[in-house]
Amino acid sequence: MEGEEKRYDPKDTTLKFVKRKDEVTGDDDPDVLRVEMSCGHAVDPNSLTLWCRSLIDQSHFTFHCPAEKEGTKEKCNKQWSYVEVRRHALLTDEEQMYFEEKVATLAAAKYCEYKWCPECKSCIERKDLTNLSVRCTICTTEKRKSYEFCWQCMKEWKGRAPRSDRCDNEDCTNIQLETLINCGTKILEYSNITCPKIRACPTCGMLIERKEMCKYIICTRCKVEFCFVCLQSKLICSKSSNYSNACAKPVAPKQTSIPAWNRTSNSNASSAAESSWCTIS
Template structure:
């Protein structure tokens, strides 16, 4: 957004008794303009409407739908990290109607992408959620109703379904392949310098809980925390960390050695994830 396209500068109403205003200089964390009236967030750090709007918009632009305080804790280099609700952000950022629409549409889209696996039907372009995670043959109820005949498409290649079903590997359309599975099959191997004996380990793994493809940066221990499902697992043996640590440690080789390349990608059953 350019300077010319920005909304007029927003300021708090000094008479607003629903806000707790901050005047001490050391409370100022997100904006350096000494003339701006600041209000206190639920975590105790202070903001201006402009700085709060800009920070939260930057989080949305990065694909994050959880708003957290970036201020440093007193006397440390550690971020506060407190979570702010959208209702609090909307009020203290003094969001305009246009900003509210942008925030809410973006929040909904990001949350849906996180918790619901939806794809666009190639026939009618509506969003469809797959019920059977092991079946690539998906029926679109909208197309079926509009055309008066059964319409199915392939969840993998997003073309009208060809061949018998149900199937979990591919349909009969030319070029219907699982690109992520191909990456797992062809990725190079690596070693973990801080875990003795771990060599020839595939450099790319699908999270055993949700199937997200992850890489190890070869630093630290052998365990990774999945950024999508927030479940920690061992990159070497592919067991969940608590199970792996029953016979090993973070920096010792796994009892079962290096798990072979994965030949399938786990489907995420969100109902079983804590």
């Protein structure tokens, strides 16, 4: 996807050109032609492409401005539409295909619980997040008998249903749960606390490996900020400690269950009651 450096056509009257520094990179080369985005900040097509590509690579499917508001340390964070990004970043056909495929996949992963039927390869959305037995209506119609597969091992369902732990196929295991249980530990340098290096987000269940030093982290999927040490929301944990102090509660042990995200609940919820938990024993 890398090619020649992109440049605006100075004769393009549909763009608003400005002589200001690039708010993504800070570059102030006067010979670089820049445009003003809808939020009022300036970019060039190369910096805009790289910034939005980095957001996608971090599992974000919306694009926002990283500039600081004038005279403050507060981020602009105004959301740009994909149409605006595509136009001002001068996305190539190849880049457009990559952006659109990734954005669609990431958005679907947030708003839908879906996989591909192992038999007919059609896209299936799971309605009951506590039941691993899923019926494919297409296969059921074609076979003229009920066809169900296991959401976990992706094989035809065996055994009684509904179940939240596994089906009766011998190799049916929850890989994510095994990852949680068998992960190593990490020292968070700011607080000198040792805790498991991989956690399941307490709200949506997304697995997150801690690579930074601070104990607070924002889940890229549900956007809820929580403490990697005690697994409480930051709102609750920070009432009795901060990023460099020990939590009021002890270090939460390795998790033995993964929450299934109830997307209809408040995304800022901090209580476990607002998620459905599927415990694997």
